[in-house]
Amino acid sequence: MTISKGDKLPDVTLVKVTENGPEKVQSGEYFAGKKVALFSVPGAFTPTCSVKHLPGFVEKAAELKAKGVDEIVGTAVNDAFVLGAWNKASGSSDITMLADGNGDFAEAIGLTMDGSGFGMGKRAQRYSMIVNDGVVEELNVEAPGDFKVSSAEHILGQL
Numbered sequence: 001m002t003i004s005k006g007d008k009l010p011d012v013t014l015v016k017v018t019e020n021g022p023e024k025v026q027s028g029e030y031f032a033g034k035k036v037a038l039f040s041v042p043g044a045f046t047p048t049c050s051v052k053h054l055p056g057f058v059e060k061a062a063e064l065k066a067k068g069v070d071e072i073v074g075t076a077v078n079d080a081f082v083l084g085a086w087n088k089a090s091g092s093s094d095i096t097m098l099a100d101g102n103g104d105f106a107e108a109i110g111l112t113m114d115g116s117g118f119g120m121g122k123r124a125q126r127y128s129m130i131v132n133d134g135v136v137e138e139l140n141v142e143a144p145g146d147f148k149v150s151s152a153e154h155i156l157g158q159l
Contacts, residue, residue, distance in 0.1 A: 001110050002111060003109040005136050005137065008028075008134050010108035011029075012108050013027075014026075014075070017087060027098075031134040032133060035071075036070065036071045037071075037129075038131055039128040039129075039155075040106070042126055045086055063156055068159060073097075074095050077102075080099040083098075100124060105124075111127055126142040127139065127141045127150050130155065
């Protein structure tokens with residue numbers, strides 16, 4: 001079942017990318033008490049994700065924070081080392097990367113996709129959401145192959 005507006009995020013283990021290495025966090029605790037702009041990509045270093053998705057959130061970080069976002073979080077079914085390298089190459093310190101290496105978070109919110117046709121296996125769909133104190137306020141799931149509603153610009157319009 002896919003998560004919906006008004007639902008509380010499930011409590012699963014994610015791995016936060018930090019300067020000191022990977023750090024396990026529980027999603028239930030991590031998203032509590034703050035407003036988060038969360039975006040998910042099918043994979044770090046993939047074309048749309050690297051050329052449009054992550055750069056858009058880097059570019060709009062100050063505007064998002066000016067509209068009340070406490071933190072901007074990117075996630076993907078990749079390991080923390082890959083997400084760390086991706087953020088270092090294309091991101092910024094304004095973006096927190098939470099690795100969903102086994103796809104547990106994507107599975108728990110019902111937003112997985114089968115990327116095996118591209119040699120990627122089970123991945124998360126491309127989406128964005130506004131999460132306030134662990135509760136989904138806005139959810140934007142892309143149609144396969146699209147990049148419109150999960151962008152930083154779209155999220156800005158929802159704040």
